[in-house]
Amino acid sequence: MPLLYIDVIEGRDPGEIKALLDTAHVAVVEAFEVPERDRYQVVKSHPAGEIVALDTGLGIDRSEQLVIIHLVSRRRTRAQKERLYALLAERLRDDCGLDPADLIVSVTENDDEDWSFGSGRAQFLTGELHWVFAANRHVRFARGWPRRFRNAETSGGAVRQSRALPLIVPHHSAIRHQADGQGVIRQSDVVKPGMRARFDELRALAARRARGASAQPGDGRARTCTQWSVR
Known part of the structure; x- marks a missing residue:
């Protein structure tokens, strides 16, 4: 927790995927102040035709380097979320060469009873x-x-x-x-x-x-x- 689902267009090699995951985790730890070992990430690569991501009229140009991050988390403040968006865009640009225009982030919140990390316990x-x-x-x-x-x-x-x-x-x-x-x-x-x-x-x-x-x-x-x- 947080749990990150990351969708990308196929074509990235394992080293690029690892850098993407590591960088995203660093941003989450800093923005949400979670422990280093609080790391849960799932990546799925799709053929280009399986992802449609327009711009909601914002004039944003996407490329095939598109990264969509869906984050499931306990409740966070507005400031924490805004910090997360900024850190993800900044770190992924600097460390992975990702154009911020190719980053989409969505956060879904839940509560304490919605998590079990193993052993059948909440x-x-x-x-x-x-x-x-x-x-x-x-x-x-x-x-x-x-x-x-x-x-x-x-x-x-x-x-x-x-x-x-x-x-x-x-x-x-x-x-x-x-x-x-x-x-x-x-x-x-x-x-x-x-x-x-x-x-x-x-x-x-x-x-x-x-x-x-x-x-x-x-x-x-x-x-x-x-x-x-x-x-």
């Missing part, structure tokens, strides 16, 4: 994917967190300012875990096994920061993570 409804997506957002944010910010330390439900590391773990009612003074995160029994990869990334990041990677030059204060709590 992972958005079970909470399995909420952790993955939230962790992805916070890891991405933590990497560029300004040094002047401090962590919000949690104790008994109250949040107070501390001099600890930036808070990178999301609040979610289905998850509980903590990190000790050395930045080691202890996984609770409610975190699903399928979330292990993202959890390990958070744990490694916490360990690096707890060893002093985030300290400013000349700053003698020890910066260790005292407690992270998720609710």
Whole structure:
């Protein structure tokens, strides 16, 4: 999710198809801020006579390099969609040599109950994917967190300012875990096994920061993570 259906006119070699898929994925990740491994793409090549794509009166000239992208996704904002259209046109032009006039994009939205990624479960409804997506957002944010910010330390439900590391773990009612003074995160029994990869990334990041990677030059204060709590 998002799921991309890409239709092209036959004649492209496998290398061109791969470049098209890779470039489209980069644009989706940036526009919708989804995890790198949130990649679902289906390509179909058609004889030229099987695709009819005019211009709705806009005066757009198409060629046999036409690419039609139909994207199925959870609901996105208008700004995110407009950013996606612009990024796809820009990246496919720069990386694949595709004329923006040969790109058609359509988005169909659905809801959490409309997705099952395997094992016969609706992972958005079970909470399995909420952790993955939230962790992805916070890891991405933590990497560029300004040094002047401090962590919000949690104790008994109250949040107070501390001099600890930036808070990178999301609040979610289905998850509980903590990190000790050395930045080691202890996984609770409610975190699903399928979330292990993202959890390990958070744990490694916490360990690096707890060893002093985030300290400013000349700053003698020890910066260790005292407690992270998720609710």
